[in-house]
Amino acid sequence: MGLALASLTGGRWPLAGAYACDDDQAMAQSKRDTRAVPSQGRHPTGGWRRRTFASLIESSNYRRFVIGQAISLVGTWMQTIGQSWLVLQLTGSATALGLVAAAQTLPILLLSPYAGVLVDRRSKRRVLLGTQSAMALLALTLGLLTMTHTVRLWMVIVIAGALGLVNCVDNPARQSFVPEIVGTDLVANAVSLNSSMVNAARAVGPALAGVLIVSVGVGACFLFNTVSFVAVIIALAAMKPELLRPAGRSVHAPGQLLEGFRYVRRTPRLFTPLLMMALIGALSYEFQVVLPVLAKQTFHGNADAYGYFTAAMGIGAVIGGLAVASRRPKGMRSLALAAGVFGLTMLVAAAAPTLATEILALAMVGAGSVGFMSRGNTMLQMTADETMRGRVMALWAVAFLGTTPIGGPIVGYVAQFAGPRWGLALGGLAALTATALAAFPHLRQTWQHQRAHEPPTAGAQ
DSSP, rough: OOOHHHHHTOOOOTTTGGGGGGGGHHHHHHHTSSSSOOOOOOOOSHHHHHTHHHHHHHHHHHHHHHHHHHHHHHHHHHHHHHHHHHHHHHOOOOOHHHHHHHHHHHHHHHHHHHHHHHHSSSOOOHHHHHHHHHHHHHHHHHHHHHHOOOOOHHHHHHHHHHHHHHHHHHHHHHHHHHHHHGGGGGGGHHHHHHHHHHHHHHOOOOOOOHHHHHHHEEEEEEEHHHHHHHHHHHHHHHHGGGGOOOOOOOOOOOOHHHHHHHHHTTHHHHHHHHHHHHHHHHHHOOOHHHHHIIIIIISSSHHHHHHHHHHHHHHHHHHHHHHTSSSOHHHHHHHHHHHHHHHHHHHHHHOOOOOHHHHHHHHHHHHHHHHHHHHHHHHHHHHHHHTTTHHHHHHHIIIIIITTHHHHHHHHHHHHHHHHHHHHHHHHHHHHHHHHHHHHHHHHHHHHHHHHHHOTTTOOO
């Protein structure tokens, strides 16, 4: 951790190589040239390493941001595992787990659009310093209550609800801050690398949480998460302001929430990805519901089998994220293709006959899921006006996270009464339906164009 923090405050990045000598100067010179204007993005050129890690190579601020986020995300996953384990220790009830999850996700569903308005009015860097500090304080509170054996279920629910409220603001601020760090040209690359980082943390955090819970106690997970937030706060504080591309802020005025909804509705490159994510987020990204049942009932395994499934998806997502980072985004066509691939891999996983083939299929699902997520996020970031980006990314959070209270029970019902394979299949069909939503306007335009250029028939002559 000490090495990582040293890198945050000015250490050299080993991937930069010969490119490190002029990255900051070039960014400072061009920062006003790429202020958040809707763009298709300049695709990085050069070798595979240069293309894949372009945003890290060219931006020292983004290197700081990524290292801080990587450390913090490990702590976040540790708190997620620890919180579930703590609730089970206190109650032994799956219903109580559901109550805590609802307390943490319902604020995102109900309040994120309002939080997006707030983010558009403020400096995103300052907002993030506030939200990260607030989350550190909440983790510290839960850790101290647990370590002193005074924690009760209602306290966990209150802290989870407060964490959900903070996340309402943190999610859109963090995502819309990325273009201000790297510029719109490198947004696609930065988003894909961030997806890989999240999934790498998903592999490390739960493992560390398991070790701490057994050796020290569940409270240690919350205290570790508290310390991990220090990395993000240092990263944000150590950024060079002259290299940032601050977006224009919206002026406080009545009707800004409705203005954001109208803006999205009249912009197909925003409305379609959000509609696709609402469908996929509700029915496809419910792996925490399906995979435990799949491991136990279909393959007659235990926690080890569930661990293999989760690890396979994480590895596939890391590889998929790196692959997407090196490729050029191609608008709605690439988003439709990514959703289609995601849906097909889920159908393959639903039909996998053996444990080994299921693990392989879920690795492909992980790669497909991060491909769709990265493409959709990138399209919103590059299309949204800078004064609207906070509200747009808040709606993305609603579509992805806020639909869990709706889709989770539906997928759980299907998995319980029809079988977990059908739960996966439902997610695959939802992704393919989303593909059709994206592809239909393009196909209709192509058909109309062909009809307009058809030669007249003999009768018409």
